[in-house]
């Protein structure tokens with residue numbers, strides 16, 4: 730199973746961003762959680778159903794934008 734397939738819906742959602750810890754672990758961060766507490770910061774994956782899902786625009790890849798950052802996770 731590829732890493733993207735393991736994310737489920739989050740892999741193609743415009744609100745999903747990947748973050749990498751100092752130890753090199755990668756997590757899926759849901760940006761909806763910044764505005765809406767119903768969404769967990771780090772959703773359980775793979776996500777199979779989500780009311781907040783919005784598909785990325787054609788040609789766009791989730792987690793590939795200038796706002797992606799690597800943050801330390803403890």
Ligand code: SF4
Nearest residue numbers: 739742745759779781
């Ligand atoms: S809104 Fe839902 S599908 Fe989109 S990144 Fe957040 S948890 Fe994943």
